[in-house]
Amino acid sequence: MSILSADHLTKSYGSTVALHDASMSLQPGEILAVMGPSGSGKSTLLHCLAGIFTPDGGTVTFNGRDLAALSDRERTRLRRTDFGFVFQFGQLVPELTAVDNMALPLLLAGVRRRPAYDRAAAWFPRLGLTGLEGRRTGELSGGQAQRVAVGRALVTGPTVLFADEPTGALDSLTGENVMDLMVDTVRTEGTAVILVTHDARVAAHADRQITVRDGAVIAPEVHVA
Amino acid sequence: MNVPTTLLGLLEPEPSHGYELKRSYDSLFADNGRALSFGQLYGTLNRLERDGQIQVLGAAPGEGPDRKRYVITETGVAQVETWLAEPERPEPMLQATLFVKVVLALLSDRPAAKYLDTQRDAHLERMRELTAMRKAGPLSRTILADFGLFHLEADLRWIDMTTARLDQLRNEITR
Ligand SMILES: Nc1ncnc2c1ncn2[C@@H]1O[C@H](COP(=O)(O)OP(=O)(O)OP(=O)(O)O)[C@@H](O)[C@H]1O
Numbered sequence: 001m002s003i004l005s006a007d008h009l010t011k012s013y014g015s016t017v018a019l020h021d022a023s024m025s026l027q028p029g030e031i032l033a034v035m036g037p038s039g040s041g042k043s044t045l046l047h048c049l050a051g052i053f054t055p056d057g058g059t060v061t062f063n064g065r066d067l068a069a070l071s072d073r074e075r076t077r078l079r080r081t082d083f084g085f086v087f088q089f090g091q092l093v094p095e096l097t098a099v100d101n102m103a104l105p106l107l108l109a110g111v112r113r114r115p116a117y118d119r120a121a122a123w124f125p126r127l128g129l130t131g132l133e134g135r136r137t138g139e140l141s142g143g144q145a146q147r148v149a150v151g152r153a154l155v156t157g158p159t160v161l162f163a164d165e166p167t168g169a170l171d172s173l174t175g176e177n178v179m180d181l182m183v184d185t186v187r188t189e190g191t192a193v194i195l196v197t198h199d200a201r202v203a204a205h206a207d208r209q210i211t212v213r214d215g216a217v218i219a220p221e222v223h224v225a
Numbered sequence: 226m227n228v229p230t231t232l233l234g235l236l237e238p239e240p241s242h243g244y245e246l247k248r249s250y251d252s253l254f255a256d257n258g259r260a261l262s263f264g265q266l267y268g269t270l271n272r273l274e275r276d277g278q279i280q281v282l283g284a285a286p287g288e289g290p291d292r293k294r295y296v297i298t299e300t301g302v303a304q305v306e307t308w309l310a311e312p313e314r315p316e317p318m319l320q321a322t323l324f325v326k327v328v329l330a331l332l333s334d335r336p337a338a339k340y341l342d343t344q345r346d347a348h349l350e351r352m353r354e355l356t357a358m359r360k361a362g363p364l365s366r367t368i369l370a371d372f373g374l375f376h377l378e379a380d381l382r383w384i385d386m387t388t389a390r391l392d393q394l395r396n397e398i399t400r
């Protein structure tokens with residue numbers, strides 16, 4: 001049984017058709033890479049799957065429920081508790097400290113301050129960030145900031161992590177380290193991942209890949225003997 | 226690089242003499258490896274004939290291999306088909322073979338994009354294995370796996386760029 005699926009999604013921005021027939025499904029705990037050329041519709045697909053955009057046609061099903069049938073409140077709750085997000089950059093508040101950033105999703109989900117900060121702090125050693133709790137995230141290196149972002153995305157214990165070019169702004173070695181940490185952590189937590197990337201080395205961390213081309217999904221057909 | 230199947234692919238559109246095949250082969254593929262020698266050409270054609278992949282359509286009277294005109298057989302077409310559709314084992318230094326496959330597929334109106342997608346999946350599969358190897362360590366194995374990963378990544382970039390320019394390439398070589 002898949003945990004998240006898209007059936008025949010279509011989505012246009014004005015006259016630009018971003019998705020014309022996109023279908024895919026994600027198994028629980030699976031890491032799925034979404035690849036494809038620039039402008040092919042990868043981010044649009046991710047946003048539709050995450051309930052950030054409403055597709056023009058087709059359905060997104062999470063845990064057996066059609067996202068379009070949920071109320072706005074229910075969808076917001078879903079995004080805060082069941083889904084986590086890591087982007088290339090920009091999801092941290094630079095003026096806040098690393099631990100403030102990490103605790104923020106918990107506070108938004110209604111966890112009280114003390115337990116929220118305790119849970120947030122517990123992530124620092126797991127991500128190799130011990131000692132950086134009080135540092136403002138604007139003063140972290142790119143690799144450190146992405147590790148905070150990974151923690152921030154996972155701190156609420158989501159079922160699905162959405163990652164759009166999570167290492168896009170990092171050099172190869174730093175990117176590999178962030179990927180290693182991210183993959184190890186989601187494997188331990190049992191989180192499924194939608195990993196959008198151009199980078200084959202990043203995609204190679206996934207269990208399988210799909211390719212988006214001209215707004216449609218091309219799934220692999222055969223394997224080499 | 227698979228010379229016999231490449232010659233089959235070049236012969237497929239229409240019956241040809243050996244020297245015509247050599248001319249097509251050299252103009253399309255020679256900068257990529259070496260020009261075909263006549264010995265290699267006729268040796269290969271004889272073997273293909275023996276294996277039932279080509280037939281002699283008729284020989285002009287007289288002596289010498291240049292008098293024969295060859296035509297591909299159904300077995301030969303099936304061999305071309307299989308070779309094009311089957312992904313290569315992902316390993317460094319594949320470019321010559323992949324290039325030939327793309328050109329032959331375009332010349333014969335076969336789905337080049339689909340073959341490249343299949344190759345892409347084969348490459349990613351191998352990259353997943355190498356990624357598992359680099360994670361398992363020790364560092365010496367990681368570094369070795371990295372070598373393979375960077376080379377396969379370069380192939381993949383070429384596959385992506387080529388996929389994006391297939392229409393242009395088709396126009397150029399089938400003009
Ligand atoms: N907000 C928007 N308004 C108008 N057009 C958009 C918008 N967002 C995306 N598009 C267009 O939709 C198409 C798909 O864009 P999308 O961002 O999904 O591609 P992508 O595969 O993520 O590309 P990249 O790899 O460059 O991030 C593109 O043609 C893009 O220009």
Ligand SMILES: [Mg+2]
Binds near residue numbers: 043164
């Ligand atoms: Mg994008």
